[in-house]
Amino acid sequence: MNIEKIEDRMVLALEGALSNSEFETLMKVINENHEYTLIWKSYQEMYQDMEDVLPETPSSEVATKFHEWLDNYQEEKVINIAQKGVKKGPIMLWRKWAGVAAIFIGVLGFWSMYQSNRQVEGTLADMSKQMERLMEQQSTSERIKAIRVNFNPEKGDLSNTMIDVLIQVLNTDQSSNVRLAAVETLAQFMDKEVVREALIKHLALEEDGGVKLTIITILGQQKNEKIKTTLENIVNDDSQEKFVIDEAHMQLIRFDQIDI
Amino acid sequence: MSLVAGGEIKKAALLFDRYHANVYSYLLRVNKNKMLAEDLTQNVFEKMIKYRNSYNGKKSFKAWLFTIVRNTNIDHHRKRKYSSLDDSYMQVESKEKDAQERLEVKEKNEKLMAALNRLPSEEKEILILSKFEKMKYSEISALMGLTESALKVKAHRSIKKLRNILVNDMRYEY
Structure with a gap:
């Protein structure tokens, strides 16, 4: 073995990548040669020095600033909830949509009565209540809560109508946190083609990086050629944020373990 | 982190206390500029809260946090707010450290x-x-x-x- 190879072995030994027998052979070679012994010692000490490096400490101002920011962040949230009903724009949209939904539910309700099927009637009544509850919410946190409670996948499979409602929320709600809640709930139904399609389509429209990241992570768990193409398009799209590209790239790596 | 993602924003203070030195150390070593490292550390933890819902618990919190750290640093250099890196960091550190014991x-x-x-x-x-x-x-x-x-x-x-x-x-x- 030449000195270059001996050095390679030394690094592998310190990385814990050698077997016991390989390590013993290396030690034998090192101990028989003074130059190798010095090189080995220098590597050992360099590793020890790296081990001993302490984290740097920022000034206390950094912690103070962050805690102040965190306090203000919480206050902002409280103010938003307190201002319930003040914002008109998105609420008008919700009401309009709630009207359409109510008519739709009414028609479905009538049909269920016609069928004299109490079970269907009960389900639709529940749906109606759930939807009304969702539509009535005016603060972001209440709408998120409505999604979490009313669209709980543990209650069982969602009907197509309910999934449509969630997709509508995803495509129309102005709050990124509400859209995120919709994405996370829809993620429980990735076996449905309509859900996969909706998430892929929404990805092209979404402006919030956090929502995009979540959708990419969810899509990345599905082995599907269309999703792969979507992720590849993101990786090649320079207008995307760096962290979004990175996440898409990471999911692609996981996807087939070869695209680097 | 799962608690923070679930809405308990106050718990973010604990994560900050535990990891801010690691984040700052990385940013300082990569950038060699104390002021920049401090500013970016603040940005990282603000983003941690903003993007809390993207944490799914599948990788370690530290690995997820460092994705934010790295991207924050790269984004910063793309924007080029600071025209050049400050090499004086090493000298400033030396003066401070000379006074210390070890x-x-x-x-x-x-x-x-x-x-x-x-x-x-x-x-x-x-x-x-x-x-x-x-x-x-x-x-x-x-x-x-x-x-x-x-x-x-x-x-x-x-x-x-x-x-x-x-x-x-x-x-x-x-």
Whole structure:
């Protein structure tokens, strides 16, 4: 073995990548040669020095600033909830949509009565209540809560109508946190083609990086050629944020373990 | 972090207390600028809260946090708010550290950092994350968009280069 190879072995030994027998052979070679012994010692000490490096400490101002920011962040949230009903724009949209939904539910309700099927009637009544509850919410946190409670996948499979409602929320709600809640709930139904399609389509429209990241992570768990193409398009799209590209790239790596 | 993602924003203070020194150390070592490292540390934890819902618990919190750290740093340099890096960091640190007790360890640290700063930025980053931040190669490879085997090869070469700089260029005696 030449000195270059001996050095390679030394690094592998310190990385814990050698077997016991390989390590013993290396030690034998090192101990028989003074130059190798010095090189080995220098590597050992360099590793020890790296081990001993302490984290740097920022000034206390950094912690103070962050805690102040965190306090203000919480206050902002409280103010938003307190201002319930003040914002008109998105609420008008919700009401309009709630009207359409109510008519739709009414028609479905009538049909269920016609069928004299109490079970269907009960389900639709529940749906109606759930939807009304969702539509009535005016603060972001209440709408998120409505999604979490009313669209709980543990209650069982969602009907197509309910999934449509969630997709509508995803495509129309102005709050990124509400859209995120919709994405996370829809993620429980990735076996449905309509859900996969909706998430892929929404990805092209979404402006919030956090929502995009979540959708990419969810899509990345599905082995599907269309999703792969979507992720590849993101990786090649320079207008995307760096962290979004990175996440898409990471999911692609996981996807087939070869695209680097 | 799961609690923070679930809406308990106040718990973010605990995460900040536990990880801000790691985040700051990385940013300082990569950028060699204290003020910039402090500003970016603040940005990182603000983003941690903003993007809390993207944390799914599938990778370690530290690996997820360092995705934000790295991207924050890259985004910053893209925007080029700070026109150049401040090399005076090492001198300022030296003056502060001279007054402290553990001079021998400090001297070793400084030598190591000086040698590290002579490596190409990618190799330097790999060593900072693997040796100082003690992150796994699998986590770093995902973070840097490399295969684990490619990362290990680069880390191996970086180690050899670092020793060569210390012993042959800087004449550091072990």
